[in-house]
Amino acid sequence: MTEDAASHEELMTIVANGQPWNVPRECTIADFLGRLALTPGRVVAMLDGVIVPRERFAETRLREGCRLELVTMVGGG
């Protein structure tokens, strides 16, 4: 997340997939994915260890210091 994209907004830091990200305070999971220009097919999220299904991405707000895991399918045996 670049700072200029949200320079007028109040930021907070979250940890997404193990890396720190600065995001606006009111950011939802859907907003976060949108800002990354991710148009994920089947993605599921885990917020502080609790699974959030995709249909709840738009209503689920991130919090300062929260740990977000975004998980998808990859090749495997």
Place this chain on the structure above:
Amino acid sequence: MTEDLLTIGSRTFRSRLLLGTGKYRSFEEMQQSLEASGTEVVTVALRRLDLSRPGQPTLLDYLDTERYTILPNTAGCKTAEEAIQIAHLAAAMGLPRWVKLEVIPDPDYLLPDPVATLEATRQLVKEGFEVLPYINADPVLARRLQDAGAVTVMPLGSPIGSGQGLLNLPQIQIIIEQARVPVIVDAGIGAPSDAAFAMELGAAACLINTAVAQAGNPVLMARAMKLAIEAGRAAFLAGRIPRRPQAAASSPLTGLVGSPS
């Protein structure tokens, strides 16, 4: 003759080849290999989305989920708890509520943890999952898993990706003999002859990944595996001749030209 179908839990398939989607040199090659194999079930792993490279092609861009039934695995999980969490994530992702259960603490030989696998199976069955546990070829464990409600057992022929074939043959034979659920030989198959042999012995199906994905020509190997599994299955149904210590002539022993009588 009625159609010979494979039933795993609540699902029924015509193909007895389950194919992995890992380790192909390209998604295109994977796609063509799936096609050539005739498979109906493909395994996938769950991993973090790569946030640093948004927009890159992903497995899903190349996987026709209408055509193939996705079987999520729990590869990478070292404990029962981790595996259960991956099963939950897969279900939340909208995947079918079934799981190839792998609990593997050992990084060198990738041998599964039997105790944790049984624990995770019990829990996931309780939660309504159809569980397909990946196990070492231990007949007693296979029975315990069946009793716990596993819909199949998947003994390894030899370590994952090793291509060593069916090193655990006598144990796999006992599992097949005693099983009330389909037995799927998973891991270690290196060549079509391994797959055919497993099927001749009465395995219900084979799950193959590396032997196809890393073959010189994966698409051709996928077709070879399909044919081997069909041949092995037909041979099992046909019933092979018993082994004999001595020869038994195929041509008549009477009426030999020039014989005295």
